[in-house]
Amino acid sequence: QKEVEQNSGPLSVPEGAIASLNCTYSDRVSQSFFWYRQYSGKSPELIMSIYSNGDKEDGRFTAQLNKASQYVSLLIRDSQPSDSATYLCAVNPRGNNRKLIWGLGTSLAVNP
């Protein structure tokens, strides 16, 4: 079992819809979780971080964490074509300034 798993996609949604991206992780004691967006040919940029169970909202983005199920998700409301990118889930298993464990990413296409 991979440490951090994501559906590779592509996930295709119409403009204005909600895009739902999912990520599961294997290390039960993981402490912090990140969603990054990566456009083709560019480096990743941080969208959201989440540490506690529940939802965390920032603009059109909502991160959801369920530690019991070892599951973290990212919802994008009112999806725009500019949201089309690869979304990477990353987990920091032990906190502090440690290396992240990365998923392979989910490709999202938002169709006008």
Next chain:
Amino acid sequence: GAVVSQHPSWVICKSGTSVKIECRSLDFQATTMFWYRQFPKQSLMLMATSNEGSKATYEQGVEKDKFLINHASLTLSTLTVTSAHPEDSSFYICSARDPLLPMRGNYGYTFGSGTRLTVV
């Protein structure tokens, strides 16, 4: 805050030559930096963890003599690809986190803009 600057953004070199990539933390002191490599349509692959004032920690399968990492100051880490070959052509990205920022809050790991290396 937490800006990471990476240079050059792209480089073309001849096979057998060496290439140095710089990664600077502009507004914080980075005791640790991470070096990644990414091939087209693939995910990030962590190559090594660069520690200021000590030897880098390389991931399994990464040749430390080929990918030399120097983290001589709290704001600069360099990756040198020695005797580069076409198979080393890739997108190299550094990343760091301001250790003074709280873990809580939206403070993740910041990435440099990346270096696209092409070896001909």
